[in-house]
Amino acid sequence: MKKITAAIAGNPNSGKTTLFNALTGARQHVGNYPGVTVEKKEGSRIYKDCQINFIDLPGTYSLTAHSIEEVVARDYIINENPDVVVNIIDASNFERNLYLATQLLELNVPLILVLNMADVAKKQGYSFDTEKLGSFFNARAILTVASKSEGINELLDSIIEKSQIQTEQTPSPLQIHYGEDIEREIDKLEKLVDxxxxxxxxxxxxxxxxxxxxxDEQIIGLSQNREILNAAEQSISHLEKLYGDSPEILIAEKRYGFVSGVYEGAVVHTVQHRHQIS
Ligand code: BGO
Known part of the structure; x- marks a missing residue:
């Protein structure tokens, strides 16, 4: 039987626990991530002759090194290389939840987007162009109502499909473009880092x-090469002089810009909603 590992990432309150329960039923066990007191929940599901093992990553808004939950989620994805990463998004709070998806996009993981709380979003007057949304992230996008187990089979099918694509052909990664000045510094650094x-x-x-x-403190700690660290410092101070802001802020702003573009492209406000807000 084919074994597939699927990690579930998402913001707190996006319905991650509900989705995990709907996917795994009683087949769960709880432990800790190694070396930290962050809870690690695992569960499995047999579906279409595959054993899908689910890992519930800690709920996070981003994947920086600022909190232990974010480091745990990021380390798991990088070190354990799950076959699929399922990003659960609260569809009723779509734009805010998309920031994490941009971070997963940049890690170039095999991604599936789950727009959960689809019932709440519909009541609020939102509908989604899932094809278009998926094309921004090189991922399938699926609507679910986890509390009613709606969309679960479509998600399971997509997990199997995605795991097959990964072993057969890896598509070229999509990238967020950070504008000429930042891209120039990335290019310079990238040659050295490579x-x-x-x-x-x-x-x-x-x-x-x-x-x-x-x-990022964790990555600086791993980059004990003076030449690389000096070059990074030079790029940082160059960008700070140019923009009067830290690259960390400039990069986050560009990610939010990307998120706005996705929102404009993939979210449809129904007539009912326009009446409500006018
Ligand atoms: C309570 N649709 C709707 N409408 N609600 C959902 C859906 C969905 O698709 N998915 C989940 N929920 P968690 P995290 C609750 O607990 O899984 C609900 O943090 C309540 N509790 O049932 O815990 C889910 O793991 C009393 O709601 O999220 C839960 O990501 C009254 O979203 C909440 C109303 O889900 C958070 C709701 C005592």
Whole structure:
């Protein structure tokens, strides 16, 4: 029987626990992530001759090194390489929830987007162009109502489909474009990181460069190469002089810009909703 590992990532209150329960039923066990007191829930489901093992990642808004939950979620994805990452999004709070999806996009993971709370979003007058949404993230997007187990079979089918695509062909990664000035600094750093960073293969050179520009403590700690750290510092101070803001803020702003573009492109406000807000 084929075994598939699917990690579930999402913001707190997006319905992650409800979805995990709907997917795994009673087949669950709870432990801790190694070395930390963050709860690790695992469960499994047999579906269409596959054993799908689900890992419930800690609820996070982002994947920075600022909180232990975010580091645990990020480390799990990078170190354990799950076959599929399911990003559960509260569809009734769509734009805010998409920030995490941009971080997963940048990690170039095999992604599925689950728009949960589809019932609440519908009542609020939102509908979604799931094809278009998926195309921004190189991912299938699926509507679910986890509390009523709606959309679960479609999600299971997508997990199997995605795991097959990954083993057969890896599509070229989609990227967020950070504007000429930041991209120039990323390019410069990337050449160096590609050649000299011990973890360039594991994390991906572009992702490491972004994290160095964002002054990510964990990644700085892993980058004990003076030449790389000096080059990153130079890029940071160049961008700070140019914009009067830290690259961390500039990069976050660009991600929010990307999120707004996705929102404009993939969310439809129904007539009923327009009447309500006018
Ligand atoms: C309570 N639709 C709707 N309408 N609600 C949902 C859906 C959905 O698709 N999915 C989940 N919920 P968690 P995290 C609750 O607990 O899974 C609800 O943090 C209540 N509790 O039932 O816990 C879900 O793991 C009393 O709601 O989220 C839960 O991500 C009154 O969303 C809440 C009303 O889900 C959060 C709701 C005592």
């Amino acid at each position: 050649k000299k960073h011990p973890f360039a293969k594991k994390y991906g050179a572009r992702w490491l460069c972004l994290k160095l520009l964002e002054k």
